[in-house]
Amino acid sequence: MGELINRKILLIKRPEKEPDATxxxxxxxxxxxxxxxxxxxxxxxxxxxxxxREMMKDQKSYTPPFQLNEVLTGRSIGRVIQxxxxxxxxxDIVYERLGWQDYSISDGKHTEKIDPNIAPxxxxxxxxxxxxxxxxxxxxxxxxxxxxxxxxxxxxxxAVGMIAGQxxxxxxxxxxxxxxxxxxxxxxxxxxxxxxxxxxKTTTDIRADLQEAxxxxxxxxxxxxxxxxxxxxxxxxxxxxxxxxCGQISQYNLExxxxxxxxxNLLIKNSAMMKGFVVYDYADKNEEAISELACWIRTGQLKYxxxxxxxxxxxxxxxxxxxxxxxxxxxxxxxxEYHEE
Amino acid sequence: MGELINRKILLIKRPEKEPDATxxxxxxxxxxxxxxxxxxxxxxxxxxxxxxREMMKDQKSYTPPFQLNEVLTGRSIGRVIQxxxxxxxxxDIVYERLGWQDYSISDGKHTEKIDPNIAPxxxxxxxxxxxxxxxxxxxxxxxxxxxxxxxxxxxxxxAVGMIAGQxxxxxxxxxxxxxxxxxxxxxxxxxxxxxxxxxxKTTTDIRADLQEAxxxxxxxxxxxxxxxxxxxxxxxxxxxxxxxxCGQISQYNLExxxxxxxxxNLLIKNSAMMKGFVVYDYADKNEEAISELACWIRTGQLKYxxxxxxxxxxxxxxxxxxxxxxxxxxxxxxxxEYHEE
Numbered sequence: 001m002g003e004l005i006n007r008k009i010l011l012i013k014r015p016e017k018e019p020d021a022t023x024x025x026x027x028x029x030x031x032x033x034x035x036x037x038x039x040x041x042x043x044x045x046x047x048x049x050x051x052x053r054e055m056m057k058d059q060k061s062y063t064p065p066f067q068l069n070e071v072l073t074g075r076s077i078g079r080v081i082q083x084x085x086x087x088x089x090x091x092d093i094v095y096e097r098l099g100w101q102d103y104s105i106s107d108g109k110h111t112e113k114i115d116p117n118i119a120p121x122x123x124x125x126x127x128x129x130x131x132x133x134x135x136x137x138x139x140x141x142x143x144x145x146x147x148x149x150x151x152x153x154x155x156x157x158x159a160v161g162m163i164a165g166q167x168x169x170x171x172x173x174x175x176x177x178x179x180x181x182x183x184x185x186x187x188x189x190x191x192x193x194x195x196x197x198x199x200x201k202t203t204t205d206i207r208a209d210l211q212e213a214x215x216x217x218x219x220x221x222x223x224x225x226x227x228x229x230x231x232x233x234x235x236x237x238x239x240x241x242x243x244x245x246c247g248q249i250s251q252y253n254l255e256x257x258x259x260x261x262x263x264x265n266l267l268i269k270n271s272a273m274m275k276g277f278v279v280y281d282y283a284d285k286n287e288e289a290i291s292e293l294a295c296w297i298r299t300g301q302l303k304y305x306x307x308x309x310x311x312x313x314x315x316x317x318x319x320x321x322x323x324x325x326x327x328x329x330x331x332x333x334x335x336x337e338y339h340e341e
Numbered sequence: 342m343g344e345l346i347n348r349k350i351l352l353i354k355r356p357e358k359e360p361d362a363t364x365x366x367x368x369x370x371x372x373x374x375x376x377x378x379x380x381x382x383x384x385x386x387x388x389x390x391x392x393x394r395e396m397m398k399d400q401k402s403y404t405p406p407f408q409l410n411e412v413l414t415g416r417s418i419g420r421v422i423q424x425x426x427x428x429x430x431x432x433d434i435v436y437e438r439l440g441w442q443d444y445s446i447s448d449g450k451h452t453e454k455i456d457p458n459i460a461p462x463x464x465x466x467x468x469x470x471x472x473x474x475x476x477x478x479x480x481x482x483x484x485x486x487x488x489x490x491x492x493x494x495x496x497x498x499x500a501v502g503m504i505a506g507q508x509x510x511x512x513x514x515x516x517x518x519x520x521x522x523x524x525x526x527x528x529x530x531x532x533x534x535x536x537x538x539x540x541x542k543t544t545t546d547i548r549a550d551l552q553e554a555x556x557x558x559x560x561x562x563x564x565x566x567x568x569x570x571x572x573x574x575x576x577x578x579x580x581x582x583x584x585x586x587c588g589q590i591s592q593y594n595l596e597x598x599x600x601x602x603x604x605x606n607l608l609i610k611n612s613a614m615m616k617g618f619v620v621y622d623y624a625d626k627n628e629e630a631i632s633e634l635a636c637w638i639r640t641g642q643l644k645y646x647x648x649x650x651x652x653x654x655x656x657x658x659x660x661x662x663x664x665x666x667x668x669x670x671x672x673x674x675x676x677x678e679y680h681e682e
Binding site for chain 2: 223226227230245246247248256259260261262263264265266267269270271272275276277
């Protein structure tokens with residue numbers, strides 16, 4: 001395989017605040033020969049996730065941190081182009097945490113084959129992948145919204161928020177989204193059926209806006225953002241409210257944790273429950289969830305939005321965009337063409 | 342009844358920070374005659390609760406705030422001394438939210454008769470009353486500790502904390518208490534069987550102490566206190582930890598909420614659950630809980646401690662003591678003698 005040159009995106013410096021081009025570097029190296037049991041996978045799509053920001057910190061978490069001067073890894077879809085493993089043949093489309101690079105070598109142990117005939121293969125990184133499952137499990141298993149209840153979603157125009165809001169609508173709820181631009185909010189209302197969408201960047205009084213949007217208070221808060229937006233929502237929760245902690249994107253870029261009011265007493269006064277989760281907690285229900293999500297997509301009840309950027313070299317910028325409200329829907333990088341599309 | 346003079350404790354000023362004598366006033370007034378259906382109750386024991394501090398604020402909560410220049414009310418045990426209500430006769434011992442006064446007139450609708458032969462009547466304000474039920478429901482219904490897990494209790498020498506810690510021991514857990522004096526901590530360890538007790542006032546490094554006390558991390562945190570103690574504990578929680586929010590006494594006296602680090606991401610990383618509650622949430626299970634608590638007391642497996650102060654006039658000071666680590670066990674005021682004791 002000496003003729004194949006592999007481009008890789010390395011993490012060369014841990015971001016202290018916002019990530020930018022200086023934290024990453026692209027290098028080239030020849031692809032080594034395969035050993036027994038190995039497969040060579042060509043990257044087709046890379047998922048660009050806010051959660052990767054947490055893995056750039058040198059800290060204990062549910063996933064080990066990225067190492068400096070190593071290739072970044074993330075959820076990806078690829079094509080097997082060479083195989084010394086009996087379970088895979090060239091042409092197989094697979095899902096795995098691949099490197100942010102053109103070609104990855106894998107032992108196949110964590111490589112899942114994907115049937116490209118069921119849905120566009122990129123959706124396995126979005127609505128049928130981790131973001132869709134986060135929205136589904138967070139809402140259904142933790143938020144447990146009842147028909148007629150009010151659900152507030154922060155980060156509503158992100159990959160998870162859009163799906164969480166739509167599922168809440170499917171369950172018969174009043175749904176209020178919070179996002180960072182009027183353009184996104186129009187989409188949430190007109191295309192996805194949100195009842196209200198609040199632009200947190202331009203509002204002069206987010207509390208008044210939320211209060212008006214939630215005349216019966218907040219029963220479920222699906223939080224992707226954290227920070228002062230969460231403070232405002234907590235002040236409007238109802239008795240027995242459920243707060244789903246899916247992400248805290250407002251905090252990921254901070255060198256030291258931001259401070260905010262100590263307001264846990266609001267949970268006591270309202271007998272409210274708050275729960276964090278990671279998608280793997282519900283892995284035994286993945287199949288059921290994917291089947292339900294796929295069904296809603298087929299019937300047109302659930303829409304998804306992909307923000308596809310072409311070129312491995314653009315992955316660092318796409319990642320930085322996540323933290324500047326520039327991302328809209330599921331952020332993906334197309335590394336190579338999937339010709340069969 | 343013109344000959345009976347009633348002493349009453351009024352709230353005359355809302356405390357902005359620590360409550361003290363200037364916020365209360367004792368006045369005297371004759372007891373009016375009973376109307377039909379009414380009963381006259383002589384106060385025997387008054388419960389002095391940290392939660393009353395929250396009701397001194399003019400804010401929306403699960404119980405309406407105290408009104409200025411009105412008599413304070415709280416959970417109490419009394420004796421019926423006159424009755425125009427067929428359901429009660431003089432001599433009945435009753436539980437009700439009575440005024441902080443010598444005599445209260447009630448319509449009997451929320452008056453519960455107590456059998457003084459089952460347990461000392463004062464325990465219906467402590468281990469068999471709301472504090473005991475808070476400890477029981479918080480731990481059993483929310484914390485759900487498994488044998489072998491580590492349970493941390495803040496405010497461990499308070500009425501609720503002592504019982505919560507002992508129940509956790511009965512369930513087979515390692516129990517670590519946090520309290521404000523060595524004297525209390527010796528009691529927690531030597532009398533109540535806590536494994537470790539940390540003095541948060543004298544420690545130079547509470548995080549190191551807690552880490553040493555919880556070598557396997559924290560599975561359940563029963564929080565009566567909030568504030569920076571909670572921050573420290575949250576940094577040590579395990580995967581799937583449960584945080585029981587029972588009280589936030591460190592915050593009640595603050596004019597404006599204290600600020601602290603935004604650390605909800607710790608709940609995400611550990612898939613942890615945090616839940617506030619009020620004891621009435623579980624009212625349908627009261628009987629079962631009281632029966633179990635009473636059984637543990639009879640068998641000597643559960644001990645309780647009452648801090649009994651004599652004299653209605655001392656109630657404001659007893660209340661102020663709660664916030665200065667001067668209280669130890671269940672704080673009660675004996676207003677009149679219960680002669681049959």
